[in-house]
Amino acid sequence: xxxxxxxxxxxxxxxxxxxxxxxxxxxxxxxxxxxxxxxxxxxxxxxxxxxxxxxxxxxxxxxxxxxxxxxxxxxxxxxxxxxxxxxxxxxxxxxxxxxxxxxxxxxxxxxxxxxxxxxxxxxxxxxxxxxxxxxxxxxxxxxxxxxxxxxxxxxxxxxxxxxxxxxxxxxxxxxxxxxxxxxxxxxxxxxxxxxxxxxxxxxxxxxxxxxxxxxxxxxxxxxxxxxxxxxxxxxxxxxxxxxxxxxxxxxxxxxxxxxxxxxxxxxxxxxxxxxxxxxxxxxxxxxxxxxxxxxxxxxxxxxxxxxxxxxxxxxxxxxxxxxxxxxxxxxxxxxxxxxxxxxxxxxxxxxxxxx
Amino acid sequence: xxxxxxxxxxxxxxxxxxxxxxxxxxxxxxxxxxxxxxxxxxxxxxxxxxxxxxxxxxxxxxxxxxxxxxxxxxxxxxxxxxxxxxxxxxxxxxxxxxxxxxxxxxxxxxxxxx
Numbered sequence: 001x002x003x004x005x006x007x008x009x010x011x012x013x014x015x016x017x018x019x020x021x022x023x024x025x026x027x028x029x030x031x032x033x034x035x036x037x038x039x040x041x042x043x044x045x046x047x048x049x050x051x052x053x054x055x056x057x058x059x060x061x062x063x064x065x066x067x068x069x070x071x072x073x074x075x076x077x078x079x080x081x082x083x084x085x086x087x088x089x090x091x092x093x094x095x096x097x098x099x100x101x102x103x104x105x106x107x108x109x110x111x112x113x114x115x116x117x118x119x120x121x122x123x124x125x126x127x128x129x130x131x132x133x134x135x136x137x138x139x140x141x142x143x144x145x146x147x148x149x150x151x152x153x154x155x156x157x158x159x160x161x162x163x164x165x166x167x168x169x170x171x172x173x174x175x176x177x178x179x180x181x182x183x184x185x186x187x188x189x190x191x192x193x194x195x196x197x198x199x200x201x202x203x204x205x206x207x208x209x210x211x212x213x214x215x216x217x218x219x220x221x222x223x224x225x226x227x228x229x230x231x232x233x234x235x236x237x238x239x240x241x242x243x244x245x246x247x248x249x250x251x252x253x254x255x256x257x258x259x260x261x262x263x264x265x266x267x268x269x270x271x272x273x274x275x276x277x278x279x280x281x282x283x284x285x286x287x288x289x290x291x292x293x294x295x296x297x298x299x300x301x302x303x304x305x306x307x308x309x310x311x312x313x314x315x316x317x318x319x320x321x322x323x324x325x326x327x328x329x330x331x332x333x334x335x336x337x338x339x340x341x342x343x344x345x346x347x348x349x350x351x352x353x354x355x
Numbered sequence: 356x357x358x359x360x361x362x363x364x365x366x367x368x369x370x371x372x373x374x375x376x377x378x379x380x381x382x383x384x385x386x387x388x389x390x391x392x393x394x395x396x397x398x399x400x401x402x403x404x405x406x407x408x409x410x411x412x413x414x415x416x417x418x419x420x421x422x423x424x425x426x427x428x429x430x431x432x433x434x435x436x437x438x439x440x441x442x443x444x445x446x447x448x449x450x451x452x453x454x455x456x457x458x459x460x461x462x463x464x465x466x467x468x469x
Contacts, residue, residue, distance in 0.1 A: 016410075019385050019418045026373050026381075061413045090417045092436060112365075112421040115372045 006126040007032040010052065014044040014070070015059040015088070020111065024057060024088065027115045031122065041065030045073055048080055055125055058105070060089040060096065071103035084125040088113050160274025160285075165222025166234035166314060167271065167291050168207065169298035170198065170241065170264045172215040178258055179215075186257070191215065194260065197244040205237035206230075210284050218295075220286050223273040231268050231310075231317030235344055238264045238308045239322075242346050263307060265297025267339075268314040293339055296332045304343060312340030358426070360455075360462035365423030382463045385418050389456060396434070396449060400442050408439055415452075424459040427452070 011033045015021045025035045036053070038044035042065040048056070056074075060067035067087060074080045087100045090111040097108045106128070107121045172178075172194065179187045198217060202209055207221040219237070222230035241264065249259040271288035290313075297309040304327055315324060323345035329338035370378045392415045399408035412435035419428035430452050434441055442448050 017414045017417060018388050019381060019421060022381055022384055023373065023421060026377050030373075061410050063407075063410065090413065090420065092432070111417050112369075 006054075006123060006130075008034055009054040009126050010034045010036065011055045011057060011122075012044060012047060012053045013037045013057045014039075014041060014062070014067070015057075016040055016062040017059070020059065020088075024113065027113070027118055028057075028122070030115075031119055033122070041067060041070040041073075044070060048074075048083070049077075053083065054129055055122065056083055056085045058085050058087050060087060060091050060100070068099065068103065071100065071105060075104050082129070084129050086121055086125060088118075160272045160287075162270055163223040163226070163273045164230070164268075164270055165220055165227065165273070165286075165290075166230040166266055166268040166317075167286060167294040168202070168219040168221070168234050168238065168264060168266045169295045170217055170219070170238075170262055171298060173261045173263055173302065175215040175260070178260065182258065190257075190260070193248065194245075197248060198241055201240040201244055202237050204240065205233040207233060207237055208284075210286060216298075218286075218291075220273070220284075223271070223286060224284060229319055231266075231314045232320050234266045234268070234314065235308070235310065235318065235322050236320075238266060238344065239346065242307050261307070263298055263301030263309075265294045265299070265301060265309050266314050267291075267293035267297060267311040268317050269293075289335070292334050293332060296334075297339075297341065300330060300332075300341065304341070306343035307346050308344040310342050310344060312342070315340070315342050360424060360426065360458040361466065362423035362425050365420075365425070366466065369421065369423070379467050382422070382467055385422065386460055386463065389415065389418070389460070393449075393453060393456070396442070396452075400439060400449070403439065405439050408442070409435055415456075419459065422459075422463060424463075427455045427459050430455055 011028055013021055013024045013028070013035055014037070015024065016039050021037045021039070025037060028035045036047065036051075038047055040062045041058075044056070044058075045065070047053075058067045058070060067089065071085065071087075074083060074085065081104070084106045085104065086107045086109060087097075087105045088109045088111055089096070089100075091097075100108050106125050109118060109121060194215075195212065195217070199209055202219045205221070206227050207219045208224075209217055209219045211218045219234075221227050221234045221237070227233055241262065245260065245262055252259050267290045269288075269290040271286045271290045273284070273286045275284055293311055297311060301307065301309050306325075306327070309327070310324075325343040325345060327341045327343055330341045331338050366378075373381070392411050395411035396408060396415075399405075399411060412431050416428050416431035416435055419425070419431055430448070434448060434452065437444075
């Protein structure tokens with residue numbers, strides 16, 4: 001999952017004209033973006049289907065396959081329909097601009113492109129993509145007994161409600177180099193084992209996994225069904241997850257296979273939870289500040305060099321005692337106030353008397 | 356519109372945002388690529404290929420405007436909008452376009468040396 005800073009985002013520049021390609025590439029590289037180029041729409045589509053890009057800068061007038069045709073293809077492609085596209089063209093006529101927007105282009109910039117405008121539009125598009133990716137990760141299909149039951153009882157109503165709960169984010173550290181260092185089948189097998197272990201630990205403590213993406217997952221404690229001790233449940237689940245990973249690593253080491261480490265972030269508080277989608281297919285989603293904080297804490301585990309981080313709200317909600325280490329306030333993107341962060345000590349059974 | 360081959364404000368702005376060294380490379384690229392665009396215009400005209408003609412004129416317009424070659428850009432735009440018929444008008448518009456390009460190429464080389 002890419003962080004908010006857009007540096008390193010991958011942009012595909014499609015233009016049949018070499019001067020335009022060079023100039024756009026130059027402007028984008030000055031923004032610290034990673035640029036790949038294609039000289040017509042057909043080549044661009046091949047590249048898009050082969051590698052992941054964050055943004056497409058598309059010319060319209062091109063031989064073989066023009067920009068309109070590319071836009072039409074993208075709309076029909078489930079994998080690519082959400083890719084933001086900025087059209088850069090010097091086509092004459094407002095009707096062409098309208099056509100691009102109607103075909104799903106995010107924005108239209110006239111050539112020669114004004115670099116300041118380009119920078120602003122690209123920033124906005126990448127930010128929108130980041131939010132959309134985040135939302136997509138939230139809206140994942142999942143089916144647990146609790147949710148199925150809740151859906152049944154609520155008559156598949158798709159409305160949301162405010163709930164109090166704990167949100168957990170967890171992912172495998174340095175997973176990409178690990179995945180690249182071994183055959184794909186091994187990676188998938190490893191992920192399957194990892195997910196099975198994590199699911200068991202989470203559901204064993206009353207939580208539900210609401211999304212999985214790559215090597216990361218998000219779990220919710222306290223929704224859709226209320227859980228009075230959701231803070232304790234989340235922390236206990238996290239400790240069990242770490243314990244499971246340690247057992248798993250022992251097995252891996254014995255088999256001469258790579259070991260993994262995970263980072264877990266937990267935040268608690270109010271959030272909006274509900275089913276989104278259509279009546280045929282609904283997914284359970286949690287949205288709000290609490291979700292954001294949990295995600296940021298998970299990212300912060302690398303910097304803090306702790307396996308489990310929780311926020312002050314979760315700490316205050318603990319009924320059982322856990323061995324905690326105050327790490328002080330941490331500034332978190334999207335939060336005006338710094339968040340009090342605590343590391344949960346791992347490797348000792350939850351001790352009594354230190355809170 | 357001034358009669359200068361290159362609008363200095365546009366050119367200086369390009370240099371300021373993309374860097375002088377890079378702009379010099381870009382000039383070289385343009386001077387290398389432009390003859391093929393003219394070739395395209397002429398052969399598309401001979402072959403009555405309206406789409407290719409329009410695309411070549413469009414390319415030339417786009418690059419001209421990038422460097423501030425506004426007169427050349429305007430002439431190329433007329434051909435882009437007017438299509439094959441406009442190239443067959445009296446006064447040989449393609450020839451006029453080529454003359455303006457020669458002026459632009461000289462001016463760009465001069466700017467590179469400056």
